[in-house]
Amino acid sequence: MAKYLDFEEPIVKIENRIKELELIKDEAGVQEELDRLRAELQRLYREIYASLTPWQRVMLARHPDRPYTLDYIKLMTEDFIELHGDRRFGDDPAVITGLATIDGEKIILVGQEKGRTTRDKIVRNFGMMHPEGYRKALRVMKLGEKFHRPVLTLIDTPGAYPGIGAEERGQAEAIAYNLREMASLRTPIVAVVTGEGGSGGALGIGVADRVYMLENAFYSVISPEGCAAILWRDAAKAPEAAAALKITAQDLLELRVIDGIIPEPLGGAHRNPKETADNIKKVVLDAFRELKKLPPDELVRKRREKYQRMGVINIEDTQNTPN
Amino acid sequence: MIFRRKKKLKPVPPKPVPDGLWLKCDKCSNILYRKELEKNLSVCPKCGHHFRIPARRYIQILTDGFEEFDKNLSPANPLNFREYEEKLRKDQEKTGLKDAIVTGKAKIGPHTVALGVMDFFFRGGSMGSVVGEKVKRLIYYAMENNFPLIIVGASGGARMQEGILSLMQMAKTAATLAEFHENGGLFISVLTDPTMAGVMASYASLGDIIIAEPGALIGFAGPRVIQQTIKKELPPGFQRAEFMLKHGMVDIVVPRQKLKDTIVKILDFFSNEKH
Numbered sequence: 001m002a003k004y005l006d007f008e009e010p011i012v013k014i015e016n017r018i019k020e021l022e023l024i025k026d027e028a029g030v031q032e033e034l035d036r037l038r039a040e041l042q043r044l045y046r047e048i049y050a051s052l053t054p055w056q057r058v059m060l061a062r063h064p065d066r067p068y069t070l071d072y073i074k075l076m077t078e079d080f081i082e083l084h085g086d087r088r089f090g091d092d093p094a095v096i097t098g099l100a101t102i103d104g105e106k107i108i109l110v111g112q113e114k115g116r117t118t119r120d121k122i123v124r125n126f127g128m129m130h131p132e133g134y135r136k137a138l139r140v141m142k143l144g145e146k147f148h149r150p151v152l153t154l155i156d157t158p159g160a161y162p163g164i165g166a167e168e169r170g171q172a173e174a175i176a177y178n179l180r181e182m183a184s185l186r187t188p189i190v191a192v193v194t195g196e197g198g199s200g201g202a203l204g205i206g207v208a209d210r211v212y213m214l215e216n217a218f219y220s221v222i223s224p225e226g227c228a229a230i231l232w233r234d235a236a237k238a239p240e241a242a243a244a245l246k247i248t249a250q251d252l253l254e255l256r257v258i259d260g261i262i263p264e265p266l267g268g269a270h271r272n273p274k275e276t277a278d279n280i281k282k283v284v285l286d287a288f289r290e291l292k293k294l295p296p297d298e299l300v301r302k303r304r305e306k307y308q309r310m311g312v313i314n315i316e317d318t319q320n321t322p323n
Numbered sequence: 324m325i326f327r328r329k330k331k332l333k334p335v336p337p338k339p340v341p342d343g344l345w346l347k348c349d350k351c352s353n354i355l356y357r358k359e360l361e362k363n364l365s366v367c368p369k370c371g372h373h374f375r376i377p378a379r380r381y382i383q384i385l386t387d388g389f390e391e392f393d394k395n396l397s398p399a400n401p402l403n404f405r406e407y408e409e410k411l412r413k414d415q416e417k418t419g420l421k422d423a424i425v426t427g428k429a430k431i432g433p434h435t436v437a438l439g440v441m442d443f444f445f446r447g448g449s450m451g452s453v454v455g456e457k458v459k460r461l462i463y464y465a466m467e468n469n470f471p472l473i474i475v476g477a478s479g480g481a482r483m484q485e486g487i488l489s490l491m492q493m494a495k496t497a498a499t500l501a502e503f504h505e506n507g508g509l510f511i512s513v514l515t516d517p518t519m520a521g522v523m524a525s526y527a528s529l530g531d532i533i534i535a536e537p538g539a540l541i542g543f544a545g546p547r548v549i550q551q552t553i554k555k556e557l558p559p560g561f562q563r564a565e566f567m568l569k570h571g572m573v574d575i576v577v578p579r580q581k582l583k584d585t586i587v588k589i590l591d592f593f594s595n596e597k598h
């Protein structure tokens with residue numbers, strides 16, 4: 001049984017009615033009613049999804065049926081060998097790493113996994129990584145560097161895990177080290193934010209030559225709830241914070257933080273995971289094809305320069321500033 | 324991500340308040356004579372508690388000469404975030420700084436270094452575009468002149484009002500440090516109270532040598548966020564410098580009185596010149 005969000009309700013109602021009518025479609029007048037409902041459904045789809053608020057996109061990005069990394073692995077790869085562990089402390093199930101083949105292209109895949117069932121979610125820690133997860137991700141990415149295989153990372157996390165063990169084992173250091181090493185990796189890296197791009201926890205596997213976001217994904221320095229709690233001492237004001245923080249794919253494209261937006265099927269990725277996976281696959285393979293033309297020195301230099309340009313500041317005329 | 328303390332733990336303001344001849348130590352509650360405390364580098368003479376101090380004061384304590392860079396860089400409001408400009412203006416008046424870091428060329432004993440010092444009194448030392456850009460430029464300055472790089476951290480994390488651009492300053496500074504690292508540059512990261520979140524998860528963690536001041540809060544997630552998540556009491560001294568030392572995250576914990584001497588000794592060790 002599919003779960004749905006508040007703003008999806010009118011759509012779900014009509015869809016259910018259509019399903020009922022389809023069982024009796026040979027009866028008089030039913031076909032006309034079906035045609036009318038289908039037209040209405042199309043109209044509603046366009047009306048609702050053409051003007052999603054940032055908060056509605058947050059809800060879609062966190063939709064319980066949204067495809068996760070394990071779904072994409074099934075839908076995108078012909079072959080996948082999962083590799084485990086950081087060879088230091090342990091294996092973090094919040095991130096899946098391995099050797100993937102996509103349309104004959106052999107790549108390293110790293111993706112955060114939230115877990116579908118309640119039990120899975122606990123095992124996967126809701127996609128919130130520990131330091132050993134960041135270290136495992138980097139270890140496997142370095143395999144890609146050594147054997148000239150490009151790296152794809154799939155980002156979907158509320159954030160790096162805030163816990164005692166995570167701090168004791170150097171959560172900050174693990175992320176910082178990944179940022180530096182991913183900025184140095186001599187093989188193409190493409191990152192796709194498929195759902196939630198939760199701050200440093202997302203960026204820790206997100207430094208890449210090309211960064212894309214799915215149409216309804218979001219990427220933010222702080223969760224809308226956290227921002228609202230700090231600014232207005234009221235987590236319920238998260239929808240306002242979601243708008244103020246400029247976290248949608250369109251916002252990030254305008255801020256030149258990402259390189260492109262990958263379209264989702266009408267109604268969101270969960271409405272057609274296969275189509276979503278195909279869209280991701282096409283963009284990623286195109287990007288790899290282009291990036292593989294660059295010699296490693298140039299690849300790394302361009303990647304670093306891209307990040308070094310990011311930010312918006314005022315440069316004052318020094319003559320007017322005596323201090 | 325920005326770390327906030329409760330009101331009662333509010334840090335001592337950098338300038339003396341009119342009748343503030345005396346103040347109470349945050350830690351031992353002893354009443355201290357302000358002038359004496361300042362003479363003692365803002366370290367409580369009774370219990371050794373290190374009070375937070377502004378960037379300019381660190382520069383006085385650590386250097387024998389300082390030439391400031393990039394004084395003309397000031398924050399913009401790229402997201403048109405509500406009330407951000409007012410907040411910036413207030414902190415600019417309070418601290419005399421344009422943003423949360425001061426960078427420049429410094430003399431420390433016989434050594435010339437590229438020095439950056441963050442200021443917790445400016446928006447909690449948070450990193451937005453200006454902090455990221457000034458750190459990047461400082462790293463390049465160090466690289467071009469073969470100077471060691473020293474950055475004194477003091478930060479609650481990323482600047483929320485600059486949104487994703489603040490987050491990207493982590494990648495920006497780390498990417499620039501990658502180049503510096505490959506060039507064989509020496510980076511000493513000094514962690515003061517607090518150095519957290521976005522700053523700790525980028526350049527502050529990437530020092531060849533990491534020095535912490537006693538009692539400094541150091542980590543990724545704020546203690547309150549952790550407590551709310553795990554719903555358990557945190558162990559005593561959690562995320563403090565001594566705790567992080569024990570867990571292998573810092574090289575040395577050095578009291579403020581010995582900070583300059585220690586830095587000079589480390590610079591001596593790595594220097595190939597005779598002094």
Ligand SMILES: [Zn+2]
Nearest residue numbers: 348351367370
């Ligand atoms: Zn005291």
